[in-house]
Amino acid sequence: MSELPPCPDAALMRELSETRRGFHREPELSWTEYQTTAKLCQALEGLGFDIVWGASLYPRAPGNPPDRDTDRQAWERAEQALGSDNPYLTAMRNNRTGLVATLDGNGPGRVFGFRFDIDALPITESEDPAHPPSAQGFASQHPGIMHACGHDGHLTIGLGLARRLAASRDRWSGRVHLFFQPAEEVAGGGAVFADLPQLAEVDLFTTLHLGILDRYRIVFDATWIAARIYDVVYRGLSSHAGNAPQAGRNALLAACQAVQGLYALPRHSAGMSRVNVGRFRSDNAHNVIADEVRFRYEVRGGDNAICDFMAEAAERVLDGAARMHGVDWERSVFAEFSSYPNSRALAERIAALALALGLPEALLQESFQVSASEDAGFLIQRVREQGGEATHLVLGSPVGGGHHSPTFDFDEQLLGWGVLLFERLVMEG
Ligand SMILES: [Zn+2]
Ligand SMILES: [Zn+2]
The missing domain is CATH 3.30.70.360 (Alpha-Beta Plaits)
Known part of the structure; x- marks a missing residue:
């Protein structure tokens, strides 16, 4: 069997699809993820998470910020959408984008870290009716910018996971940090987020990428160059x-x-x-x-x-x-x-959870070396060097015209599977 079974929770799928499409419509470039961050802040604070965002995340300035015109355009668009006195927005001036959201469970336990990158690319999205976002009316509304790598899906999994964990807070223990990281595409955000104090207490760290393989396959130990x-x-x-x-x-x-x-x-x-x-x-x-x-x-x-x-x-x-x-x-x-090896034991544990959730064995793959680079390597390295476990998953799917192309797309069913898998990891402690 090679096709992906639909996510068993239809209500979850509807909610995730709606979330993803909302973010897909409003993509923002690396270091200018102002609206994206503000919306995530508002949603996560509403769920009871403690959030840290804006200047307090940045002991040093971003290393490779965008040019001033690009930044001004994004800032003005965000001010127009959110209001210039929006408290989330005002703290983000000068590219201090992204956030960390933290929630404690019902008692002491392990500290989990999940990282989701949130930036888009300078690509004009295809208007071809064969391209699902155009056919179904959720293509980018920001000219020349597109979520063409699946990071809209990553942050949707993060938000979906947050909703589930907030609702089941009395049934899991320990602490969860959700790292919504900016500027992956320019390799800037990972190095900054690797130095965050929240990451320094993480015992068990996981991140993921959608797509990549152009076929249905879940990889538990994906390494990047x-x-x-x-x-x-x-x-x-x-x-x-x-x-x-x-x-x-x-x-x-x-x-x-x-x-x-x-x-x-x-x-x-x-x-x-x-x-x-x-x-x-x-x-x-x-x-x-x-x-x-x-x-x-x-x-x-x-x-x-x-x-x-x-x-x-x-x-x-x-x-x-x-x-x-x-x-x-x-x-x-x-x-x-940076490229850093994953924890095999953690990868095997998540693979067992995937099987228990009902993902078919034929879709599961132990490891894969991706011929591309990912700045989550800095976070994985930091967690492993401090004695924690860390791994990078790939939720593989057909990818339309391919990553970074105007017709990139992925199968939304993976959003549901991603949320269920990460939720199960936290529940098992
Ligand atoms: Zn990319
Ligand atoms: Zn990517």
């Missing part, structure tokens, strides 16, 4: 390309050789690796020896050590190419994704 993304500047000396080429120091030529060298990096036998240059810019007249080039590149590795190996080798290439042409260069980290 590490990535380091850098911005580079090469600075040379300009001169007339006809008159005096010998007087110049060609930053463009150096950078081109650096890019070729990056793609030719030797690889590591211990696991997979990747390298890519996604943007490259040099604005000069045709008759000028170029004095400045900027580009952004990334290296990835199956684990942190392979990624570090790639990053160091890349640095040598960049330095060598610069020296060949006598130009100066510098690089800065744009973003990082």
